[in-house]
Amino acid sequence: MRIIVCIKQVPASLDVRVDPKTHNLIREGVESVINPFDENAIEAALELKAKHGASVSLLSMGPPQVREALRKGLAMGADDAYLLCDRALAGADTLATSYTLAQAIRKMGSFDLILCGRHAVDADTGQVGPELAERLNLPQITYVSKIEITGNKVRAERLLEESREVVEAPLPALLTVTKELNTPRYPTALGIMKAAKKPLTVWTAADIGATPEKIGLTGSPTRVTDVFEPPGHRRSEVEMLSGKPEEIAAALAERLQAAKIL
Amino acid sequence: MAEAEILVFAEQRDGQLERVALELVGKARALAGGSRPVVAALLGSGVEGLAGDLFAAGADEVLLADHPTLKVYRTQPYADVLFPVLKERQPDIVLFGATSLGRDLAPRLAARLGTGLTADCLDLALDPQGLLVQTKPSYGGNVLVHITIPRHRPQMTTVRPRVFPLPPLDRARQGKLVRLSVNLVEDQIPLKVLEVVPRPQPTVRLEDAAVIVAGGRGMGSKENFKLLEELAQVLGGVVGATRPPVDEGWIGPDRQIGQSGKTVAPRLYIACGLSGVVQHTVGMQKADVVVAINKDPNAPIFDLATYGIVGDVKEIVPALTARFKELKAKGA
Ligand SMILES: Cc1cc2nc3c(=O)[nH]c(=O)nc-3n(C[C@H](O)[C@H](O)[C@H](O)COP(=O)(O)OP(=O)(O)OC[C@H]3O[C@@H](n4cnc5c(N)ncnc54)[C@H](O)[C@@H]3O)c2cc1C
Ligand SMILES: Cc1cc2nc3c(=O)[nH]c(=O)nc-3n(C[C@H](O)[C@H](O)[C@H](O)COP(=O)(O)OP(=O)(O)OC[C@H]3O[C@@H](n4cnc5c(N)ncnc54)[C@H](O)[C@@H]3O)c2cc1C
Numbered sequence: 001m002r003i004i005v006c007i008k009q010v011p012a013s014l015d016v017r018v019d020p021k022t023h024n025l026i027r028e029g030v031e032s033v034i035n036p037f038d039e040n041a042i043e044a045a046l047e048l049k050a051k052h053g054a055s056v057s058l059l060s061m062g063p064p065q066v067r068e069a070l071r072k073g074l075a076m077g078a079d080d081a082y083l084l085c086d087r088a089l090a091g092a093d094t095l096a097t098s099y100t101l102a103q104a105i106r107k108m109g110s111f112d113l114i115l116c117g118r119h120a121v122d123a124d125t126g127q128v129g130p131e132l133a134e135r136l137n138l139p140q141i142t143y144v145s146k147i148e149i150t151g152n153k154v155r156a157e158r159l160l161e162e163s164r165e166v167v168e169a170p171l172p173a174l175l176t177v178t179k180e181l182n183t184p185r186y187p188t189a190l191g192i193m194k195a196a197k198k199p200l201t202v203w204t205a206a207d208i209g210a211t212p213e214k215i216g217l218t219g220s221p222t223r224v225t226d227v228f229e230p231p232g233h234r235r236s237e238v239e240m241l242s243g244k245p246e247e248i249a250a251a252l253a254e255r256l257q258a259a260k261i262l
Numbered sequence: 263m264a265e266a267e268i269l270v271f272a273e274q275r276d277g278q279l280e281r282v283a284l285e286l287v288g289k290a291r292a293l294a295g296g297s298r299p300v301v302a303a304l305l306g307s308g309v310e311g312l313a314g315d316l317f318a319a320g321a322d323e324v325l326l327a328d329h330p331t332l333k334v335y336r337t338q339p340y341a342d343v344l345f346p347v348l349k350e351r352q353p354d355i356v357l358f359g360a361t362s363l364g365r366d367l368a369p370r371l372a373a374r375l376g377t378g379l380t381a382d383c384l385d386l387a388l389d390p391q392g393l394l395v396q397t398k399p400s401y402g403g404n405v406l407v408h409i410t411i412p413r414h415r416p417q418m419t420t421v422r423p424r425v426f427p428l429p430p431l432d433r434a435r436q437g438k439l440v441r442l443s444v445n446l447v448e449d450q451i452p453l454k455v456l457e458v459v460p461r462p463q464p465t466v467r468l469e470d471a472a473v474i475v476a477g478g479r480g481m482g483s484k485e486n487f488k489l490l491e492e493l494a495q496v497l498g499g500v501v502g503a504t505r506p507p508v509d510e511g512w513i514g515p516d517r518q519i520g521q522s523g524k525t526v527a528p529r530l531y532i533a534c535g536l537s538g539v540v541q542h543t544v545g546m547q548k549a550d551v552v553v554a555i556n557k558d559p560n561a562p563i564f565d566l567a568t569y570g571i572v573g574d575v576k577e578i579v580p581a582l583t584a585r586f587k588e589l590k591a592k593g594a
């Protein structure tokens with residue numbers, strides 16, 4: 001069995017500010033980590049590997065520093081990693097990202113399972129998984145909190161707003177996973193040493209045979225036209241109530257009655 | 263050429279329209295004005311009866327796909343029914359609720375159509391050229407972005423439930439019901455739903471509650487959350503929370519309000535021992551009356567409160583409960 005895990009590198013802190021003049025994000029000095037849900041995906045792949053025997057390949061599109069994220073995944077126990085790194089890929093929205101990942105996966109060869117995170121915590125669309133499944137014509141199972149493989153089928157539990165759903169699909173399939181699935185392991189010292197020797201392949205857009213019109217900003221239908229901080233949900237005037245607790249309670253009750261809320 | 267239509271995916275579950283379907287039809291109607299058609303796509307099994315509400319909310323046309331294979335949502339059959347419809351009708355805009363279902367289905371269709379999709383929008387507007395400007399939160403709600411889809415059609419978006427009001431339902435409004443032909447064969451659908459287990463829900467859904475008593479980290483313990491239950495009970499309300507109490511296990515994750523929780527719009531919101539950071543307030547800013555109780559007079563929650571109380575929740579909350587009980591006993 002071969003499992004491909006798609007991972008995205010994201011800022012460690014989401015506490016970003018917006019430059020009021022340029023409307024650009026101020027991200028100086030912010031450390032990068034593997035998107036948390038993608039660590040759950042790696043962990044799930046490693047658990048399946050331990051149980052059924054499998055090779056686990058990591059795939060990421062991003063700038064050169066994404067190597068660090070891939071090395072960490074290798075140190076956790078993945079077998080090899082692929083980085084799609086090319087200026088022409090920059091500015092991709094989810095349509096272009098899913099196209100690029102699909103091109104790479106076709107080149108990576110056969111596989112049984114693709115795992116993605118339920119969403120990336122920075123841009124937070126949750127769209128890459130389903131879009132990738134569509135491009136590869138695979139069944140998709142989103143919001144997965146449990147995975148079982150029997151023969152050539154995957155049985156998964158999905159966590160929805162009001163229910164848990166158990167579904168089954170033939171392999172190959174694509175799953176997007178939640179944090180309820182597992183607790184990701186930390187790399188061990190031995191794992192980190194081994195990771196340095198594991199294959200990390202870097203491909204350009206040309207290497208994966210990508211059509212230039214379909215990648216990066218050019219291949220992206222969506223445009224971010226403005227970036228700003230939320231206006232803050234300030235109300236006009238707050239009336240402060242003071243006194244002993246009983247007095248405050250009486251004053252509040254009176255006001256709520258007047259407003260026909262009580 | 264007639265102006266291109268706005269299409270709304272009318273999500274239903276178990277034969278009941280999701281509230282967001284009506285919210286979106288209402289919003290589509292507002293965006294469309296009088297001249298552009300608003301069309302709702304309704305998929306399911308035995309759901310024809312739901313078309314009436316969609317017309318009443320503002321739809322001119324309802325496209326109905328009624329078939330046993332569509333009873334419980336699955337990505338592929340829903341996408342297979344909708345794709346040719348979108349391809350043929352070429353709507354200008356397609357709106358989905360940003361529910362687990364909408365966020366599963368919309369990207370599948372966007373990729374098949376080769377168009378842009380914006381996720382989890384908090385607002386929609388048309389710019390002077392008629393382009394849809396979509397407001398979406400990012401970085402856990404710390405940042406908002408405007409996104410447009412200048413050249414590709416349709417412009418697709420998933421919209422968070424509860425950001426638009428329920429439109430008034432005009433029962434006199436009529437529309438056209440169009441039946442879609444459905445050629446699905448169960449054996450050809452790879453994915454099977456084996457089991458659906460309801461997750462335990464509060465008796466009143468947080469989203470529907472008229473009164474919410476919300477607690478934050480400042481409540482201090484699971485025991486103290488009982489004070490909130492008591493207050494909520496006399497008010498006929500429901501207890502909600504910020505994220506820390508959920509992380510601490512003082513209360514279930516289904517009660518979290520905010521960026522990564524629920525969006526609520528009660529008549530009365532009592533905020534107890536919570537600071538009011540934006541990831542929380544984004545989920546409750548539409549409350550009518552906000553009462554804030556916090557020991558720190560500079561807590562940001564006071565900026566959006568109608569009434570503010572500086573004090574210890576462990577003293578104030580029981581006093582409120584006692585007073586409201588008294589009034590209730592008097593039949594007020
Ligand atoms: C503020 C902001 C808002 C944006 N809004 C939109 C929008 O509304 N619509 C849109 O189409 N694009 C949008 N984008 C662009 C989008 O961030 C990129 O396309 C990004 O590459 C993938 O989207 P995501 O971060 O939302 O990932 P998600 O779709 O949330 O990621 C889900 C999973 O897909 C996999 N994955 C995602 N990215 C990669 C990658 N680069 N390499 C490998 N695996 C990956 C991971 O497993 C991840 O857990 C936005 C970008 C920014 C900065
Ligand atoms: C990606 C992301 C998503 C998030 N999503 C959410 C979300 O959906 N919902 C959410 O709520 N948060 C969310 N958060 C977390 C959010 O940023 C805040 O950490 C959280 O809302 C703070 O909760 P709080 O106000 O209860 O705690 P704090 O900020 O610690 O505030 C506690 C308050 O209680 C007061 N207090 C303490 N003791 C007492 C007392 N005895 N009496 C009265 N007052 C007292 C203090 O003065 C203080 O103001 C998210 C964060 C991230 C990064």
